[in-house]
Amino acid sequence: MTVPTVDAATPPKLAVENIQKTFFKSVKDDVVGIPVLNGVSLSVSQGEFVSVIGPSGCGKSTLLRIIDGLIQPEGGRVLVDGRIVSGPGSDRAVVFQYFGLYPWRSVLRNVEFGLELKGVPAKERQEIALENIAQVGLRGFENHYPHELSGGMRQRVGFARALSLDPQIILMDEPFSSVDEQTRELLQEQLLELWSATRKTILFITHSIDEAVYMANRVVVMGARPGRIVEEITVDLPHPRTSEVRALPRFGEIRAHAWEILKKGIRESAELNAAA
Amino acid sequence: MTAIDDIALQAERARIRRTKIDRVLIVVCTFIGFLAVWEIAGRLSNPLFFAPVSDVVREFWLSLLDPRGRLLNGLVETLSVLVPGFVIASVLGVALGVLMGRSNLGFQILDPYVTIFYNTPRVALIPLLLLWIGVGDPLKIVIVILAAIFPVSVNTMVGIRDVSAQFTEPARSMNATESQLLRKVILPATFPYVVAGIKLGLGRALTTVIVAEFFVSVSGLGGILQATSSSYQMAKMFAPVIILAAMGVAIDGLLTYLERSVLRRYRS
């Protein structure tokens, strides 16, 4: 759901403006507010691949949910193509860390799910789903159930489901964190190929600095609670990203820089927690 | 495959075959022993209180062969209140569970009564209902409903309140309407709880309908039990017991099969 606003001078694909988010928790007979995001602003252009890293608990997933429209911020706003986001919409799709598959549905029916909700006719949605299942390399597994698949395969089902909705922006929350090292590299490669073929706008949360730098045009580093953006690092590495890119000295430099900033954030959070 | 592997494989196959045969032998031998003890005890004891297994089997067989016999009619009569009563109880139970699981107001209003009914022995209501509804099928159907509805609704409610955000969040992210969320996510996610409630409810319904028939029926399975035991027809009395045991085992087997085939997917 998006509402048009007045200013529309070629706005960025995704604009996050001064987001404030507080969670409320009941303590004994009272309620206390825990600020989680404090003035987060971010601008992403069409076709950009932006990684987000930050210490655990700094509010990365919360930010992603706000961008998707799953939760509302206390302050600030999210705009897609200059239109204010007031809830989930088909211009955005999420790939969840926990896969978010339905165990009672086969791979095919899981991938069809979003289309089914939109009321796409059965034949058409099956066609789209089959295409995307093949796209993520799961041809032959259409009739399997999630419990019969490995973590990496489940993640690809979640990805195929997001792709089936043909969103303009894909929001990914640590999508590869629960798969083994080899699978992770394979999935990274597939995602980059898909990205360069489709030129979708991607916001990619990860715990891995290496992955953040390797995948993105830009790495956004968040600081500890209440979460805010401490630095944005432009990744001036050549495309396509291949394993040779990892061997470039520039890759090492950027990674070291990102690590320095992240460490500062983690240290600050430790101090904050010690003070509290 | 090497020769050593092959020998080991053959040995393993033989071992598995032997354990299988052993298991069957144990079951068969103990069952024969059990029948023998029953037969001897039956012949030695007063025929007013016990019957040898050969008599029981003969009576059972004769009543099964008789198409207008009491036993089959009794079975039909019992099923004709058990099945509709149970279907109504399941549908209403799920609806009640959804109401209580989805709406806080519904929960606050209904929970005290459901808790009271859930924990009241159903048979205690039979004399009262007899007074209100009178003897007949409606009474028995109402009793079946009362017996089965609360386990179904309580389980459904607990299941719905337990549905993980990991199921609802993706659907909401894909713009599911409230009705789609309920039909396509919450209800399927609650299915294992509903099956557990149905299992519990069926057991209670079966017990309660038999007890109700003790009171009000001469022809249902419970009625036959009551009549044959009060006229000391021991061999005849065992027939409905065998049928009830078979029904119980069949229901349990069916639901266990359901758990193995469908509910297996829910784990992991």
Ligand SMILES: Nc1ncnc2c1ncn2[C@@H]1O[C@H](COP(=O)(O)OP(=O)(O)OP(=O)(O)O)[C@@H](O)[C@H]1O
């Ligand atoms: N629904 C909620 N209610 C209350 N507090 C919440 C809720 N969701 C998140 N939080 C809190 O907000 C903070 C940020 O959570 P969030 O999941 O966004 O962090 P994160 O950066 O994604 O962490 P991680 O790297 O571990 O995934 C945490 O302290 C968390 O406990």
Ligand SMILES: [Mg+2]
């Ligand atoms: Mg997170």
